[in-house]
Amino acid sequence: MNPMKVGLLGLGVVGGGTWAVLARNAEEIARRAGRRIEVSRIAVRDVAKARSRVGDGVEISTDGFALVRDPAVDIVVELIGGDTLARELVLEAIAQGKHVVTANKALLAKHGNEIFAAASARGVMVAFEAAVAGGVPIIKAIREGLTANRIEWVAGIINGTTNFILSEMRARGLPFADVLAEAQRLGYAEADPTFDIEGVDAAHKLTLLASLAFGVPVQFDKAYVEGITQLAQEDIAHAERLGYRIKLLGITKRRVDGIELRVHPTLVPAERLLANVEGAMNAVLVRGDAVGPTLYYGQGAGEEPTASAVVADLVDVTRLHTADPGHRVPHLAFQPDALSDLQILSIEEVSTSYYLRMRVDDQPGVLADIARILADRSISIGSMIQQPARIGGADIIFLTHEAVEGNVNQAIEHIEALPFVRSKVTRLRMENLT
């Protein structure tokens, strides 16, 4: 049988990895896919550089549109990133009747609805396993492996850079800025790390996971996004003493009245597997009503781990493109005409438990006044610790039971107005994950 012909848009880190894996494991991949999968054409900015990497025998040009319109290309792999040119190329590839594989979470988190609709109308597949958690087949797991379930929630460590930073902050007792600098030196963080450390990258991925889990359209603009730049080393240490680890989690939950969609630092009980995922690794915990909790773990970034997912998608397309397009695996797990209209809830409506830390004057009645403010807003206290601060006064930490965030915000405002409260209240969210 003829080989499946692949056009590669971009030959950077992931593109280079895809080339390398397809070449090295060509025989084994063909034994799995039933035919060879070959890169026949590449579009890049620097042709000479690409030529030096892949040698002769592959057409290389700077013209991405010529590639997506080439009748000899069966599948277009988009690895150029960004959401302007990438969007145009992907839509043109679809219009040309090509299947598309992409690792571009930003593109899909913003333009996924448009892209998937175009693909469904044209009867082509858009595969994006590499967009979330690198080589871990988490999209396949949710979209195909857990289809029996009413999925209840998904909680994941889906950004390796921030997990590396948090792991180092805890293990070595260092502040955020120092560890970030080191992460940049080691290549775990980019020169401009904003997208990672502010939680935006995780929110892109979480947006896709929420759609796959609950059958809602992609709605990145409704996600609550809080990164780790404000996280103090002392809160990591307090959490540890209380039996918790702090992880940057993407969390999405289905409630009767809507869907929670949020990325933020989260206290997790230290004995959970998720709490023990260290360094740049990724892990996603998915809870279904039939299967219970399941967890998926592996390298969430890097040249070959990400290429592993890209190539798996190429094999998937090769195996499945002949299936009836109307009933083939839907892009977002649910049939396009059967999406849910459940709304994304605002962060004020989120319900979870909280870690609240504040510095107070060490005088009688302090605790009573704070406890009253919390009680008046239906926030019950699970536990409390108090310890003298080095420079006078005391630090109090409350761990609350489940409460509504809007109420917690009100309570914080009132607590901060108390005359004996010397600091802003540090507020972190907690998840039990059972």
Add this chain to the structure above:
Amino acid sequence: MNPMKVGLLGLGVVGGGTWAVLARNAEEIARRAGRRIEVSRIAVRDVAKARSRVGDGVEISTDGFALVRDPAVDIVVELIGGDTLARELVLEAIAQGKHVVTANKALLAKHGNEIFAAASARGVMVAFEAAVAGGVPIIKAIREGLTANRIEWVAGIINGTTNFILSEMRARGLPFADVLAEAQRLGYAEADPTFDIEGVDAAHKLTLLASLAFGVPVQFDKAYVEGITQLAQEDIAHAERLGYRIKLLGITKRRVDGIELRVHPTLVPAERLLANVEGAMNAVLVRGDAVGPTLYYGQGAGEEPTASAVVADLVDVTRLHTADPGHRVPHLAFQPDALSDLQILSIEEVSTSYYLRMRVDDQPGVLADIARILADRSISIGSMIQQPARIGGADIIFLTHEAVEGNVNQAIEHIEALPFVRSKVTRLRMENLT
């Protein structure tokens, strides 16, 4: 579109769970599959009992063959267990052109080659996600999610009963027999627990994982199988002090000269996620050359977790049965005409590191003589601890570097023949899992 009609063979634990999940999540499943999936016919031994469970509206009989021959049935779900009648029914269903879903690992471990060949010839799908690790989509992960990779090894906790027993033995310091009795009381172990505690169930599953990972035919009879019945509580305690946990692992590795296929108690570094999988949970670690290590975790047994996998397979068949049968996802991950002829290695040829414990007289020269026996067989010692035994003499534990099992067996024979060695040598295998 017409519903997909399912015939259920068996309505025991998993069959009942499948019925319940299909009913409860019918709407959500239809939104994913693009059409409804309905049980239209059931075959059981006790019709009245089944009728009381499922109500009217479903045809129930005792005749499995009538069910698999019913033209109105699209997919046959085999949940009766065993490998005699189940084999005949599955082969007849295939002959009738039906797709088959089964949770029967014993059947596939023994008759998988025959069954998959028949299915390929007839162009039907035989799906078996429920056969390994319950609701965890590990078969899908290896067969479809990691297709880019040359898989190097798979190591898994794939029997919940034994993991529960080992977890309790460690946590509570109790001997095997006591914990087994409790596990039976709690329903974690069957009245006749032989298949679980002797490692046979794990070996059935591992046999399937090896075929999926390496593209070799199913060869259960070549698997090395060692259970946990001989495992002493004191070795769990020693392992803990040395920084290890003991887990019953199914391990399969690809080497240049063949494939290792073995189930046995294994020392694993305590900091590995796999070492921290407790109770009746399952977890499988898969290492691919591109993706690195990936881990899949969840409930490996039970009514609804197993049903989760059965129903996911029903959705898969519904989505994919229209794809070209010659290129659709192959049953064992590799195209049937592209299987490998790599041989399964005997346990004597296995290469790993070892934990060796023995009781000796406390006299000079003991260590030198034992070390010499090991060195003569190219077994190098990674570490050693010695401690006085309560009833005189001393216990010595060696942790070796990687060595060939045949050499280790010879060394053990010579060590046991030494005049100052008072006990048999306890030999456990170790895996670093990186």
